[in-house]
Amino acid sequence: MVPAVRRTSGSLSSAAAEKLRQAGVPEPEASAEVLLSELLGMRRSEASLYDGPLTDEHAAVYGAWISRRGSREPVQRILGKAYFRNLTLNLSDSTLVPRADTESVVEAVLERIDRRGFGRVLDVGTGSGAIAISVSQERPSCEVHATDLSEAALRTARHNADRAGAGVRFHAADLLHGLDKLRGGVDLLVSNPPYVRTADLVGLDPEVRAWDPAAALDGGPDGLAFYRRIFREAPPLLSRGAELVLEVGDGQAAEVLGLGEAAGYPPLGTYPDLTGTTRAVLLGRP
Numbered sequence: 001m002v003p004a005v006r007r008t009s010g011s012l013s014s015a016a017a018e019k020l021r022q023a024g025v026p027e028p029e030a031s032a033e034v035l036l037s038e039l040l041g042m043r044r045s046e047a048s049l050y051d052g053p054l055t056d057e058h059a060a061v062y063g064a065w066i067s068r069r070g071s072r073e074p075v076q077r078i079l080g081k082a083y084f085r086n087l088t089l090n091l092s093d094s095t096l097v098p099r100a101d102t103e104s105v106v107e108a109v110l111e112r113i114d115r116r117g118f119g120r121v122l123d124v125g126t127g128s129g130a131i132a133i134s135v136s137q138e139r140p141s142c143e144v145h146a147t148d149l150s151e152a153a154l155r156t157a158r159h160n161a162d163r164a165g166a167g168v169r170f171h172a173a174d175l176l177h178g179l180d181k182l183r184g185g186v187d188l189l190v191s192n193p194p195y196v197r198t199a200d201l202v203g204l205d206p207e208v209r210a211w212d213p214a215a216a217l218d219g220g221p222d223g224l225a226f227y228r229r230i231f232r233e234a235p236p237l238l239s240r241g242a243e244l245v246l247e248v249g250d251g252q253a254a255e256v257l258g259l260g261e262a263a264g265y266p267p268l269g270t271y272p273d274l275t276g277t278t279r280a281v282l283l284g285r286p
């Protein structure tokens with residue numbers, strides 16, 4: 001088999017990165033290195049320098065992966081998995097690729113659990129299960145529940161939880177409907193809801209627009225539809241003294257806190273992500 005990525009000078013991944021650069025892929029070195037490291041089972045730093053031979057089979061697979069990346073398929077979709085905190089999560093067409101930004105939302109949740117001694121957490125719109133499984137794994141004394149509207153996403157999340165040995169309880173639900181068993185018992189509601197304005201969907205990067213499910217992105221005309229619904233539907237589920245940690249899109253924090261306050265939820269704070277952008281808001285119970 002003829003290798004699709006030929007090395008001219010430097011390492012194999014730098015030759016592949018050059019192809020990706022020419023195709024207009026952002027951060028081409030990162031993609032080329034991560035894909036090679038996954039293929040060869042090496043650290044990324046080793047893969048970035050690797051100029052050794054590839055078997056025909058590896059060369060063919062790497063060439064095919066680089067070509068898919070060149071067509072703007074995300075690395076995580078090519079590999080079928082994503083790394084999130086301590087977890088390796090399987091993905092499907094129905095799950096969002098969990099973002100590094102959301103790891104800081106988990107940090108916020110853990111901080112509130114530790115500070116308030118919360119026992120029962122509900123993750124609304126769990127997707128691959130990233131938030132719920134992390135919380136369950138990192139705070140095993142908590143009872144963690146998670147919902148999604150998508151049965152297919154829940155199948156992937158259940159698989160991910162089983163693999164991580166996390167005892168998350170999953171529920172198929174339209175947001176907070178039908179969760180009567182949790183009535184009055186949720187201490188911490190966390191959600192990374194769809195928050196992109198509908199009109200902005202077409203302008204998203206191809207990696208997101210073509211590969212993440214629209215149902216995981218579309219937050220309605222102003223991007224805030226799910227926050228309004230959460231504020232409307234949450235009260236019967238919340239315990240006395242409960243809190244909400246909600247991921248927000250860039251520039252949405254003040255609006256979401258304002259909506260919450262108007263609905264009776266006291267604004268308690270915000271949390272930054274790794275870039276310093278406000279990524280989550282904290283509200284009390286109405």
Ligand SMILES: C[S@@+](CC[C@H](N)C(=O)[O-])C[C@H]1O[C@@H](n2cnc3c(N)ncnc32)[C@H](O)[C@@H]1O
Pocket residue numbers: 095096097098099102124125126127128129130131147148149150153173174175176192193194195215216217
């Ligand atoms: C932005 S994604 C977040 C996924 C995951 N929590 C994460 O952070 O990676 C939003 C999730 O909400 C789910 N969702 C959309 N509409 C929903 C609804 N009406 N009820 C429950 N979940 C919904 C989507 O299927 C998707 O999994």
